[in-house]
Amino acid sequence: MPEVLFPLDSTKPFTEQEKTGHNRWHPDIPPVAAVKPGDSFRAEVREWFDGAIKNDDSAEDIRDAPLKGVHCLSGPFAVEGAQPGDLLVVDILDIGPIPQEEGPLAGQGWGYTGVFPKNNGGGFLTDQFPDAYKAIWDFSGQTASSRHIPGVSYTGMVHPGLMGTAPSPELLATWNKREGDLIATDPQRIPPLALPPEPDQAILGNVAAEQFDRVAGEAARTAPPRENGGNQDIKNLTKGSRVFYPVFVEGGHLSVGDLHFSQGDGEITFCGAIEMGGYIDLHVDIIKGGMQTYGVSENAIFMPGRTDPQYSEWLAFSGTSVTLEGEQKYLDSQLAYQRAILHAIDYLTTFGYTPEQAYLLLGAAPIEGRFSGVVDIPNSCATVYIPTEIFDFDPRPSAEGPTQISGGVPVPRAANPAL
Numbered sequence: 001m002p003e004v005l006f007p008l009d010s011t012k013p014f015t016e017q018e019k020t021g022h023n024r025w026h027p028d029i030p031p032v033a034a035v036k037p038g039d040s041f042r043a044e045v046r047e048w049f050d051g052a053i054k055n056d057d058s059a060e061d062i063r064d065a066p067l068k069g070v071h072c073l074s075g076p077f078a079v080e081g082a083q084p085g086d087l088l089v090v091d092i093l094d095i096g097p098i099p100q101e102e103g104p105l106a107g108q109g110w111g112y113t114g115v116f117p118k119n120n121g122g123g124f125l126t127d128q129f130p131d132a133y134k135a136i137w138d139f140s141g142q143t144a145s146s147r148h149i150p151g152v153s154y155t156g157m158v159h160p161g162l163m164g165t166a167p168s169p170e171l172l173a174t175w176n177k178r179e180g181d182l183i184a185t186d187p188q189r190i191p192p193l194a195l196p197p198e199p200d201q202a203i204l205g206n207v208a209a210e211q212f213d214r215v216a217g218e219a220a221r222t223a224p225p226r227e228n229g230g231n232q233d234i235k236n237l238t239k240g241s242r243v244f245y246p247v248f249v250e251g252g253h254l255s256v257g258d259l260h261f262s263q264g265d266g267e268i269t270f271c272g273a274i275e276m277g278g279y280i281d282l283h284v285d286i287i288k289g290g291m292q293t294y295g296v297s298e299n300a301i302f303m304p305g306r307t308d309p310q311y312s313e314w315l316a317f318s319g320t321s322v323t324l325e326g327e328q329k330y331l332d333s334q335l336a337y338q339r340a341i342l343h344a345i346d347y348l349t350t351f352g353y354t355p356e357q358a359y360l361l362l363g364a365a366p367i368e369g370r371f372s373g374v375v376d377i378p379n380s381c382a383t384v385y386i387p388t389e390i391f392d393f394d395p396r397p398s399a400e401g402p403t404q405i406s407g408g409v410p411v412p413r414a415a416n417p418a419l
Contacts, residue, residue: 001042001281002040002041002042002093002281003041003042004041004042004044005032005033005035005041005042005043005077006019006021006032006033006042006043006044006045006074006075006077007019007044008044008045008046008074008277010098010103010105010108010277013050013051014046014050014072014203015203019032019033020032020203020205020206021072021074021075021203021205021257022073022075022076022203022204022205022255023069023070023071023072023073023201023202023203024197024202024203024204024215024216024219024220024221024222025164025166025167025175025219025220025221025222025226025228025230026166026167026172026204026207026215026218026219026220027166027167027168027169027172027248027249027253028207028211028215029076029166029204029205029206029207029215029219029253030076030205030206030207031078031251031253032074032075032076032077032205032206033077033078034078034079034080034251035077035078035079035284036079036081037079037080037082037284037285037286038283038284038285039283039284040093040281040282040284041281041282042279042280042281042282043074043075043077043256043279043280043282044074044277044278044279045074045160045256045257045258045259045277045278045279045280046072046074046257046277047072047105047107047259047275047276047277048070048071048161048162048258048275049065049066049069049070049072050069050072051104051105051106052065052066052069053065053106053112053114053134053275054104055104055106055110055112055136056136057136057148058134059114059115059132059133059134060132061134062114062115062116062117062132062133062134062271063117063120063131063132064120065114065116065120065121065271066201067120067121068198068200068201069201069203070223071162071223071231071257071258072203072257073162073222073255073256073257074255074256074257075253075254075255075256076205076251076253076254076255077253077254077255077284078250078251078252078253079252079254079284079286080251081286082247082250082251082252082286083247083288084168084248084249084250085247085289085291085292086247086252086286086287086288086289086290086291087244087245087246087247087286087287087290088165088244088245088246088247088252088284088285088286089242089243089244089284089285089286089287090163090242090243090244090254090282090283091240091241091242091243091282091283091284091285092159092160092237092238092239092240092241092242092243092280092281092282092305093239093281093282093283094239094279094280094281095158095159095160095238095239095259095278095279095280095281096158096278096279097109097139097158097259097276097277097278098276098277098278098279105277106275106276106277107259107276107277107278108277109138109139110136110138110139110276111136111137111139111144111261111274111275111276112134112135112136112137112271112274112275113134113135113137113269113271113272113273113275113360113363113364114132114133114134114135114269114270114271114275115132115133115134115269115271115356115359115360116132116270116271117130117131117132118130118131118190118191119190119191120132120191121191121270121271122190122191122270123268123269123270123271123272124266124268124269124270124272124338124341125268125269125338125341125342125359126191126270128342128355129269129355129356129359133356133359133360134148134360135148135149135357135360135361135364136148137261137262137274139156139261142156142158143155143156144156144261144274144364148360149357149360149361150405151351151391151393151405152361152365152390152391152392153390153392154309154365154366154387154389154390155262155366156261156262156274156309156366157235157236157238157263157307157309158238158239158259158260158261158278159235159236159237159238159241159259159263160237160256160258160259160260160280161232161233161257161258161259161260161263161267161273162222162230162231162233162255162256162257162258163229163230163232163237163243163245163254163255163256163257164228164229164230164232164245164254164255165228165229165245165246165247165248165249165252165254165255166228166248166249166252166253166255167220167226167227167228167248167249168248171227171228171248172218172219172220175220176197176218176220179194179195179196180196183196194224195221195223195224196221197216197217197218197219197220197221198221199213199216199217202219204216204219222257227246227248227298227299228245228246228248228300229243229245229299231258232300233258233260233263233267233273234302235260235263235264235265235273235366236304236305236308237302237304237305238304238307238308239307240304240305240306240307241302241303241304241305242302242303243300243302243303244287244290244294244296244300244301244302245300246291246296246297246298246299246300247286247291254282254284256280256282258275259275259276259277259278259280260273260274260275260276261273261275261276262274262364262365262366263364264362264363264365264366264367264369265367265368265370266337266341266363266369268341268359268362268363269359269360271363272360272362272363273364274364308366309366309387311366311387311389311390312389313387313388313389314368314385314386314387314388315385315395315396316383316384316385316386317340317341317343317344317347317383317384318343318372318382318383319335319336319337319338319339319340319341319342319343319381319382319383319384320336320339320379320380320381320382321333321335321336321339321380322335322339322379323335324339324342328378330377330378331374331375331377331378331379331380332380333371333374333380333382335380336379336380336381336382337369337371337384339382340383340384341359341362341384343384344358344362344384344386345358345359345362348361348395350402351393351395351402351404351405352402352404352405353405362384362386365386365387365390366387366390367384367385367386368384368385369382369383369384369385370382370384393405
């Protein structure tokens, strides 16, 4: 096992650990450790809400989740010799949940998927699903199953939802300017168009006390993906993946967090993955001048690993860029993917699932999402592929009609205040 450079004690909150991580992006957050090119190391990673979500049958914790405090990131790690303009080469050697078999924190034998309410984050289908819902998933080896969504189990595609390098002061200013300009177009929108710097609940590692207020007022939130990588939520960044991150500051300042046991393409419920705490083993190297050499001026490129589950049979649903009200949009691939997801949800309800269960399932299971046609005016076509092997029954259409799920229909609405 590589040396643990960022250890965590599961009995303590994130801010009381041996080393202090961070939940904002800023070039002045000092590194917690330095490594050399060619080194391997382990970082233990806290679940993104630092234990706020419980293993129970209520979605009140999702409804009231403290979004200002995310994400809990391990790092930054400085790589000796890395300079702006280089590419930081990061290999994911191993990754997994907290090793204990059971416990109070997500990752200790269980994880969760949540639909966030419209007034606290929302999601891909927030207009159709404006309230909070939650599913708990139990881990058995590489397999996930849920008491809240019967009839399915599948192999997890374990990956970090968030990993990236620190921005330069100039890049940080660019982020804040362009996102602030977007917010200004509709400042009262719910959910908001973007998240501006927020000093409340900011965790800034070992930033000096006299610098804290300044850094907290400038630091970018970790919610969106950006040029540095960040919260890309790419389910294929599994064990064996190699990622090439642009370097914007001396040392690169690599950070990682938001581990997922599984996720479908798009993480459509906002907390659509199976969230967990755990560990990740990384190997780092540098390509000097790689940003210019390979034309990587922004955004990471990667080579996915080879440990994905080998599903071979799929049921696919399509959607086009026409709203639910029948309004034609021009080549709107985002809308087309929403319509494909809604098509799949409607289909799954014929087997006895509630729309909420189907939505949670599509966020967490290893579905494949694709923009299938983007040139045939006026309609984009998007598709979502569901592996049929994840079901305990045959989900394909047949003359006999849909089999109804059985074995403990999930949390009844009367038992869950958010349902």
